[in-house]
Amino acid sequence: MFIYFEVIKELEPKNILDAGMFLKRIGNVSRQVMNQKIPKEICLDGIDFFPEVCFPVWKNVYDRIITPQDFMTGCGSEKYCLGIVLGSDGLEKDSDLENVFKKMGSCCEYLFYDCQMVSFMKDVRDKMVRDIRIGQDIYYFMDNHI
Secondary structure, three states: OHHHHHHHHHHOOOEEEEEOOHHHHOOOOOOEEOOEEOOOOOEEEEEOOOOOOOOOOHHHHOOEEEOHHHHHHHHOOOOEEEEEEOOHHHOOOOOOHHHHHHHHHHHEEEEEEEHHHHHHOOOOOOOEEEEEEEOOEEEEEEEOOO
16 A cells, blocks of 8 residues: 555656556545545546445545446546556456556556556566565556657
């Protein structure tokens, strides 16, 4: 959870695409956790892989919530500064995840993802990828300038 907020704080993106809605899945009801927060000025959009679990509070956390299908059919045509996919092991069962992740590569300047997503990255030789290790966990930050 700390790394999610730390990357946002360091990058200072104007907009974020959170595939899998990490804040929703960890039970957050605001954009703030302890002393970390996502400023309201940052547009935070979420791709919801679990729309059947819906509470109105998440409409206050995320500026816009879309389904993977809507994202794939053009609803996600905007350009984002940062795309995030964390906790992807809980999303693996969804058949759209690989396609969503690949499409994020074409609409996000930077991607921040966990090790589960590495299997979807067939050709990253032309990209600048940096691994971030926190204890036993490894995360990846890709400079994907589009």
